[in-house]
Amino acid sequence: MADPRNRQYTNGDITVFWIPSKCIHATTCFRELIEVFNPGRRPWVNMDGAPSRRIMEVVNKCPTHALVWKDNKDLTKEELKAQRNVLPTEENPGNLSSPNESTSIRIMRDGPIVVEGAFTIIGTNNEKLRPTTLSSFCRCGSSRNMPYCDGTHRKIDFRDQNPVNGE
Amino acid sequence: MESEKTQFQVIEGGPLKVSGPFKISGPDGAIISREGPVYLCRCGHSTDKPFCDGSHKRNVFSE
Numbered sequence: 001m002a003d004p005r006n007r008q009y010t011n012g013d014i015t016v017f018w019i020p021s022k023c024i025h026a027t028t029c030f031r032e033l034i035e036v037f038n039p040g041r042r043p044w045v046n047m048d049g050a051p052s053r054r055i056m057e058v059v060n061k062c063p064t065h066a067l068v069w070k071d072n073k074d075l076t077k078e079e080l081k082a083q084r085n086v087l088p089t090e091e092n093p094g095n096l097s098s099p100n101e102s103t104s105i106r107i108m109r110d111g112p113i114v115v116e117g118a119f120t121i122i123g124t125n126n127e128k129l130r131p132t133t134l135s136s137f138c139r140c141g142s143s144r145n146m147p148y149c150d151g152t153h154r155k156i157d158f159r160d161q162n163p164v165n166g167e
Numbered sequence: 168m169e170s171e172k173t174q175f176q177v178i179e180g181g182p183l184k185v186s187g188p189f190k191i192s193g194p195d196g197a198i199i200s201r202e203g204p205v206y207l208c209r210c211g212h213s214t215d216k217p218f219c220d221g222s223h224k225r226n227v228f229s230e
Contacts, residue, residue, distance in 0.1 A: 102188045103173035107217040109194035113183065113207055119173035124230055129177075137175070137183055141211035141228035147177040160194065160216050 008082055011047035015070050015079065016059055018045065022066035025116070029067060030136065031108055033058045035151040037067075039134040049151075110159050112136040112149035123147070179230060182206040182219035193217070 007018045029037035035049035036058070047055070059069045075083070103117030114136045121129040124147075136149040140158035143150045173187035185191075186204040193199045199217075208216055210223035 102190060105185065105189050105191040107191065107193050107199075107207075113217070115173075115175065117173060117189075118171075119175060119187070119189075122174065122176040124177050124179035135175075137207075138209060139207070139211060139217065141209060141223075141226065146230045147183065147209065158211055 007043070007045070008079065009043065009045040009047050010072060010083060011052060011055075013052045013072060014056065015072055015075060015083070016045060016047065016055060017068050017070070019066050019068075022064045024064050024066070025134075026063050027114065028061050028063065029058055031111065031114070032061065033151070034112070034136060034149050038136075038148075038150075040132060040136065040148050107139075108136075111153055112139055121147075177209075178206075180227060181209065181223050183209055191217070 003019065003021055005020045007020075009016045009018070030039060033050055033054065036046055036055055038044055038046065056069050059067045062068075070079070103115060103119050106114045106116075108114055114134075116134050118133065119135075120131065121135065123129045137147050138145075138149045138153070140153035140156060142152045142156050142158070144152065171188060173185065173189045176184040176186075178184055184204055184206055189201070189203065190198050191200040191205070206219040208219045208222070210226050210228050212222035212226040213220040214222065
């Protein structure tokens with residue numbers, strides 16, 4: 001019997017399968033395509049965030065094959081059936097990381113601040129934001145989902161390095 | 168321990184204040200800071216990235 005934590009997501013064209021037991025948090029998926037793979041959201045995979053071709057490209061880079069894709073034409077009967085069963089309490093990669101290590105804050109090149117560990121987030125109205133163990137914060141100033149990254153940095157060509165001669 | 172948790176405070180129109188235990192690594196993987204509080208640029212305009220240099224005052228962004 002398949003692991004009940006396994007998930008599948010479709011856009012009607014292809015289906016992406018997520019096998020959490022294989023995920024080592026290489027973070028390739030959300031560094032490449034936060035519009036689709038966003039651990040801060042539920043469900044954490046949004047198949048409408050990018051064209052199938054781009055999703056397939058990024059899924060192919062998953063080093064552990066925790067993410068795999070299939071053409072919908074190739075789905076088995078069981079997989080088609082599972083497509084209709086969406087469970088409300090879904091794990092996301094963040095729920096799987098260890099709470100014992102000190103919080104890791106990674107500055108992604110020309111991208112967001114990726115945070116992993118035990119932490120709290122206080123919003124602009126001094127309110128506690130939804131607890132999570134993995135977040136990515138916008139660094140380009142242009143996200144439409146502040147304070148989180150929504151992938152806009154790529155559209156505006158955000159760069160860490162400022163132009164030498166100023167702006 | 169609850170009190171040992173790292174805290175991220177989103178400052179309206181300004182940086183992200185980080186306090187508590189943490190380590191920050193840069194794009195090349197090298198650790199660039201372990202002690203807080205630090206203020207990380209959110210507006211995209213700091214000349215001292217990833218840290219805030221006050222540039223957000225000249226570059227208003229929407230939350």
